[in-house]
Amino acid sequence: AQTVTQSQPEMSVQEAETVTLSCTYDTSESDYYLFWYKQPPSRQMILVIRQEAYKQQNATENRFSVNFQKAAKSFSLKISDSQLGDAAMYFCAYTSNTGKLIFGQGTTLQVKP
Amino acid sequence: EAGVVQSPRYKIIEKKQPVAFWCNPISGHNTLYWYRQNLGQGPELLIRYENEEAVDDSQLPKDRFSAERLKGVDSTLKIQPAELGDSAVYLCASSFSAGGTWANEKLFFGSGTQLSVL
Numbered sequence: 001a002q003t004v005t006q007s008q009p010e011m012s013v014q015e016a017e018t019v020t021l022s023c024t025y026d027t028s029e030s031d032y033y034l035f036w037y038k039q040p041p042s043r044q045m046i047l048v049i050r051q052e053a054y055k056q057q058n059a060t061e062n063r064f065s066v067n068f069q070k071a072a073k074s075f076s077l078k079i080s081d082s083q084l085g086d087a088a089m090y091f092c093a094y095t096s097n098t099g100k101l102i103f104g105q106g107t108t109l110q111v112k113p
Numbered sequence: 114e115a116g117v118v119q120s121p122r123y124k125i126i127e128k129k130q131p132v133a134f135w136c137n138p139i140s141g142h143n144t145l146y147w148y149r150q151n152l153g154q155g156p157e158l159l160i161r162y163e164n165e166e167a168v169d170d171s172q173l174p175k176d177r178f179s180a181e182r183l184k185g186v187d188s189t190l191k192i193q194p195a196e197l198g199d200s201a202v203y204l205c206a207s208s209f210s211a212g213g214t215w216a217n218e219k220l221f222f223g224s225g226t227q228l229s230v231l
Contacts, residue, residue, distance in 0.1 A: 004155075043202055044116075045156070045222035091155050099169060101146075101220065103155025 002027045004094050006104035013082045014112050020067075021077045021107050023092030029053075032096040034068065036077045039106070040088040048090070051075065079109075087111040115139070117223035119205050125229045131193035134226045138186070138207030145182055146220070147190050148204040156204055162188065163210065192228075200230045 003026045013019035025034070036048040051059045051068050058066050063083075067076045079086055092104040118137040126132050138145050143164050148156035159178065161169040164185040173180065177196070182188040192199055202225040209219075 043204070043225040043227070045204065045206070045220075047219065050219075093155075099161060100158055103157070106153070106155050 002029070002094055002096070002102050004092055004102050004104040006092055006107050008107045009105070010108045010110070012110040012112060013079070015082055015084060017082055018078060018080045019082055019109065021079075021090055021092075021109070023075045023077070023104055025073050025075065025092070025094050027073070027094065027096065029096045032094060034066075034075045035093040035095075035101075036064070036066070036075075037091045037093060037103075038086075038088045039091060045091070049077065082111050084111050084113060117205055117207050117221050119203075119223035119226055121226055122224065123227050123229075125231065126195055127231050128197055129194040131191065132195050132228060133192075134190045134203050134205075134228075136188045136190070136205030136207075136223060138188070138205070139221055142207035142209050142221070143185065144208045144210045145188050146206040146208075147180060147188070148206065150202040150204055150225070152201070159190070159203075195228075195230045197230050200228055202227050 005024045032053045035050045037045045038048050039045050049059050049061045049064050051066055058068050063080045065078045089106045089108050091106045093101050095101045120135050145162045147159040149159055150156040158172055160167055160173045160180050162182045165182055178192055180190045204225040206220045206222045
């Protein structure tokens with residue numbers, strides 16, 4: 001069975017600094033997608049970034065980038081130039097062609113001014 | 114363009130009472146999902162619809178939970194009777210899935226209904 005693990009329940013970063021959130025996953029599939037979602041207090045899940053497993057190049061979206069290590073089944077999120085609005089809960093998620101989206105336990109990110 | 118709309122935003126009920134949640138997906142989205150999110154955890158899928166058909170309800174506790182998606186648009190999730198352990202946020206999401214693509218490629222989520230069972 002596929003699983004997603006986030007081992008950091010809480011992280012904090014100083015405004016304008018860089019922070020990395022960790023995620024590992026387990027699967028026997030060769031074709032899948034990985035995602036990072038942001039959930040602010042409004043509860044609405046917002047897609048931050050996604051990575052197709054067959055692509056070797058790491059995805060980047062403005063200040064957000066990932067480090068995708070397929071062999072190690074690792075998928076970390078780097079947030080550069082952190083802003084107060086980045087404070088939220090971040091979820092790593094996995095999906096394959098089963099249609100099921102599997103989430104990790106989440107990491108609460110605090111941004112200090 | 115309106116996003117995924119859910120109501121109510123909050124619901125407080127006593128145990129053994131029934132409760133219903135409503136979701137209106139983004140116009141044109143043929144796939145609809147209900148997730149349950151317990152406090153401090155990630156969402157877990159309860160049921161997935163493709164148009165009117167429930168294609169994955171393996172995680173739905175069918176003894177007390179039911180869902181419907183009439184006409185393949187809005188959906189209602191019901192709990193009867195509610196138990197203390199049902200307290201959670203219930204999230205609805207939608208996506209568009211064309212033949213040969215994965216429905217999960219891009220999901221849009223609503224703001225959820227926070228249920229408190231006393």
